[in-house]
Amino acid sequence: MAEEETPAPAPVTSADVARLAGVSRATVSFVLNGTPGHRVGEPTRARVLDAARRLGYVPHAAARSLRAGRSNLVLMPASVSAIGRLVSEWVDDLYGELERHGYTAVLHAGRFADPVDAARAWAELRPAAVIALDGDRLTAGAADLLRRAGVRGVLAFASGPVEGVHTVGFDHARIGAAATEHLIARGRTRIGVVLPRERGLGALARPRLAGVESVAARHTATVTPVELAYTRESATGLARRWRGLDLDSVFAYNDEYAALLLHALRAEGVAVPDEVAIVGSDDLVLSGLQQPALTTIRLELPAPARIADAVHELIETGGAAPVPAMEAVLVHRRSS
Incomplete structure (x- = not known):
């Protein structure tokens, strides 16, 4: 006789956190989302954080984005195999600089033959911005699709300018x-x-x-x-x-x-x-x-802080100051 499957436990909700902490769901939201303009006393804040920790509650990013009217995701399309050790260390630093502005960076390793198909897949995640490390594959059509999907900023490392994209020279x-x-x-x-x-x-x-x-x-x-x-x-x-x-x-x-x-x-x-x-x-x-x-x-390469600042400007204002291009500098040693 086959064993009966154990039903998956119901996910913990903000209502559960509110009940355990003895506060309203709105207060839970204010504390866990860091909502500006809402002041919550330190004892209450501590109770909410303790209740969330004990219950293992994790805020729902998609729901939070819907309430806020925008996402805090910054999508970075790139083939994992194409990110060399040098660039991967630079990307790690960029993650930290984006966090400084309140964004969460997500690496997207999907492979698409058509740039518009790629942009459509990225747009499905509703990121606030896209940083394309392989920007030479971007097209004006792909950039337009992202814009119409609500992506507020598109920054790309590319050998030349792309319409609708804030380009950083990387030839x-x-x-x-x-x-x-x-x-x-x-x-x-x-x-x-x-x-x-x-x-x-x-x-x-x-x-x-x-x-x-x-x-x-x-x-x-x-x-x-x-x-x-x-x-x-x-x-x-x-x-x-x-x-x-x-x-x-x-x-x-x-x-x-x-x-x-x-x-x-x-x-x-x-x-x-x-x-x-x-x-x-x-x-x-x-x-x-x-x-x-x-x-x-x-x-x-441009400093990660400079790139993060430019992405933040694009999201907030729709424009950003130019960023210096990559420079290729020869280091002569004995193998040549």
Whole structure:
């Protein structure tokens, strides 16, 4: 005989908190939502917080948004695999700065081929604002859909302006260009460019490749894309056929792929930088610890506080002051 299922317990409501604390539901709302303009005595506030803690009550964000007429969510669409270690630390700091303004940041990792479909999925959550880390995929149509759905601010990191979007300059082509200018200045003319096989990284790798190609086209340099998965086996396979590719240098997408390839090349007896110069990106701690230390591109991003302030301005007023663009700065070390 099948066991009877235990019914799920009824969710705790603000009415339960009010009964236990001996106050009205309105008072519970004022205390737990921090409603401005409503003063509640400290003893009463303490009773409400204690009752909520004992009952395990959590305010309903959607209901609170309906009452307030706006959400406190800031949505950040981004592929998790595309957020490198450098950017993930920056995003963590941004979360804290958004909390300072009273917002809750939510990472949205959905994958959509069409920008308008993506915007429709974001709009379903009714965020107050959207921060698009991969803003080059945004379109004016997607921005308009978000606006009509009540999203008060859209900020995007993109290579160029998008109608209806507060754009912060972040052109990945500049990263590839900076690496290539350095390699050519060091006398390298046969440049490989690592294209990661990992899903989600193509959106960043392709413009970096374009930046390499744009600089090489102005010189007598050739560019050869080389695929590399972030595995030891893939790196070993590439290193074993490296001499057959006849490349004297490589821009390895970022420091993690650069370090992986560096170790594989050295294991196969390929001398760095004598036979091949390597440049990574992001200036991670590990780049300076390699043997030889990796040349890299440091990404100077706008301060998270500056971004959070701009998002708050967009939500409150519909406009914000310009934010400085990302800068790609070469850090020369021994691998090149």
